Amino acid sequence: MNRILSHQEEPTRLPEAPASTGITGATPLHGSGPETIHLSEGKYGPHQVMVRSGTSTFVVDEPIGAGGLGAGPSPFDLLSAALGSCALMTMRLYATERVWPLERLVVRVSHDRPTLASRDKFLKEIQIVGDLTNLQRSALLEVAMRCPIHLTVARGSDVETRLLDDSDVSESAVSRASHMRGMLEACKAG
Structure with a gap:
């Protein structure tokens, strides 16, 4: 189902905005350094990938017609x-x-x-x-x-790829x- 969310549709819980932004519901600004996403193979399809960010988890997959299960974008x-x-x-x-x-x-x-x-x-x-x-x-x-x-x-962008040993993988x-x-x-x- 395709659905367009408008700005009036808010999530159930909004974090407090930092005082410097003046925006209600903005994400607190904190930390420096790179953001990191953890990805691993899914269990149910040949192209399914489990993705975990610092704030959410979701599935990436290919459409059914392309060999995936259509479980995600x-x-x-x-x-x-x-x-x-x-x-x-x-x-x-x-x-x-x-x-x-x-x-x-x-x-x-x-x-x-x-x-x-x-x-x-x-x-x-x-x-x-x-x-x-x-x-x-x-x-x-x-x-x-x-x-x-x-x-x-x-x-x-500059993209660097490194091969890690089994012991080096962080989740x-x-x-x-x-x-x-x-x-x-x-x-x-x-």
Whole structure:
């Protein structure tokens, strides 16, 4: 089932916002260093992966037609979701800080790469609903293009891969709210 969540639909428990942000329900900003995600093979399908972050656990899988069990989003689904959700969250934060009459945001992300050697292409389509001026709409579009995940994808990244011994594998997962820090920085840049 596809469902679009609006900003009015809140999770059951929101952490307190740090005083410096002025935003109710924001994730506390703490720590430095890398965030860590722990991944391991799932038990039920050849492509199923169990993912644990510092705050949640979920399954990644391939669709049934591609040899998976369809138990979760595919890796490219997650990448597109990261790009779209970051844009949406950053626009909402920006509008909330400015007390703009933004009613609803909808983002759709399409991803295409015909071959492994091809350059990836993402299309981010954004619907902004509310009694906003053209200047406010433009500012929201600009901040969406400064969101942390957009910048990560657009700039490219350095990826290092290491082979570990059996004794070196840690099951720890660490979240440090670096995404929230990045969104706050994107909002202040505008």
